[in-house]
Amino acid sequence: MTKRDVADLFGNRFLTEPAPSKTFPEEGMTATDTMRLLDEDLVMEGDPQRNLATFVTTWMEPEAQRVIAENLHRNFIDHAEYPISAEIEQRCVRMLADLFNAPGKTIGCRTQGSSEAIMLGALSLKW
Template sequence: MDQKLLTDFRSELLDSRFGAKAISTIAESKRFPLHEMRDDVAFQIINDELYLDGNARQNLATFCQTWDDENVHKLMDLSINKKLDRQEEYPQSAAIDLRCVNMVADLWHAPAPKNGQAVGTNTIGFFRGLYARRMAMKWRWRKRMEAAGKPTDKPTWCAVRYKSAGINSPATGMWSCVRSLCAPVSCLWTRNA
């Protein structure tokens, strides 16, 4: 092995994260780099980039929690490699999921299920939860319409959303056969409230 290359390699191993040669260049963003990088250096680069994001712990306007206990993160680490859609592979995770559904149903005073299991699902992200909620509203509406002998092929109700709502809101209306109306947000509303 070339002596200079060996010396460079040894010095690279002895460098601290911030003094490593790999961190002195711009990290690749569109393709895999030609040379490998130490895992601690790669972690440090991504960790430093994430500091540019907002801090949910200091942002009380976010929909996310602002603080999590250390044990919550330990449990998430234990489950990070499990796929939510493979419940037959992970039966205990699925059982815990169903317990959480029952607890949330009880919290919101949902009607007691006959079989002991509340109807619900887990979601990833706010809009998935919103979509699931609108689908539940649609099924309740359909049940009421069928009981009254009215047609269910065309929606007779609509979901009003603000223009500032995310891009998924109109799609939610489309997929759940709900007419989605867009209301303008106005500072006058706060004066009249």
């Protein structure tokens, strides 16, 4: 069986040879082949639902997944372009402030990750 026959059998040449890691290959690949390559690599990571060592989200309702998927194209940092999204953000901030019994008028913002959240929290305490 030739190398091309094997690639045809498995549907992607990178399943029969190492994936590029330092330079771009001479020939590109289809979106489907890219997805398969990433799926094959990521399957080795293990099942996140069995990961008891971190505080990551491993499951969410399908409706939440749909909301995320339908809004990935938005640049939520641009409040002038997306004022309703900015208001939804502030609703969440106000509701979380209420949950934690914050006194008075509350201001805040959402963050993309824990490091950013820690830094912004520390800055808010400073100022």
